[in-house]
Amino acid sequence: GESVGLHLPTLSVQEGDNSIINCAYSNSASDYFIWYKQESGKGPQFIIDIRSNMDKRQGQRVTVLLNKTVKHLSLQIAATQPGDSAVYFCAEKPHGTSYGKLTFGQGTILTVHP
Amino acid sequence: EPEVTQTPSHQVTQMGQEVILRCVPISNHLYFYWYRQILGQKVEFLVSFYNNEISEKSEIFDDQFSVERPDGSNFTLKIRSTKLEDSAMYFCASRSDSYEQYFGPGTRLTVT
Numbered sequence: 001g002e003s004v005g006l007h008l009p010t011l012s013v014q015e016g017d018n019s020i021i022n023c024a025y026s027n028s029a030s031d032y033f034i035w036y037k038q039e040s041g042k043g044p045q046f047i048i049d050i051r052s053n054m055d056k057r058q059g060q061r062v063t064v065l066l067n068k069t070v071k072h073l074s075l076q077i078a079a080t081q082p083g084d085s086a087v088y089f090c091a092e093k094p095h096g097t098s099y100g101k102l103t104f105g106q107g108t109i110l111t112v113h114p
Numbered sequence: 115e116p117e118v119t120q121t122p123s124h125q126v127t128q129m130g131q132e133v134i135l136r137c138v139p140i141s142n143h144l145y146f147y148w149y150r151q152i153l154g155q156k157v158e159f160l161v162s163f164y165n166n167e168i169s170e171k172s173e174i175f176d177d178q179f180s181v182e183r184p185d186g187s188n189f190t191l192k193i194r195s196t197k198l199e200d201s202a203m204y205f206c207a208s209r210s211d212s213y214e215q216y217f218g219p220g221t222r223l224t225v226t
Contacts, residue, residue, distance in 0.1 A: 043217030
């Protein structure tokens, strides 16, 4: 049948809480992963990336964890703020392809309540 | 802070017409990309462009699509004969030697 669009998972948190957004990726040969934030009406915005030879990487208020055994990626946002409200999605790059040829996940809607 | 820009923000066209979507990547960037996002769907890779040629393209990027960097600043996506299913948000992105891509705000294409 015709696809009518994705029903995105949602996560609602209170301002100041920590948020954890999860992503299951599909290709065990992927060697590079990125988290993006997309606000309504805007293009995706790079948050943080991680290569497959790492299992953790930290940025400012964000941490990405990679578990290659179960093909799972997570994004942790510390002290979540209302401005963090957006759709978050992961992307993976299969080994041997260029850095732009990404496969994107479906996204999670994060809503931060003041 | 430098940013990728795209014009127009919204393009309405009739089925069968040609459209050109325009992008101005960040000036010192070397790699350029087009993606699309059908409403409610995932972002999908269309094409990557480096050194004045296509470096990779997806199955979506068929003979109806073409890209061009006509001068030192613009990067365009042309759809020769639009179909209803081409209706989507089209994003341009660029990057330098680092892996971080910068996306433009998108052009919403509506084919009627």
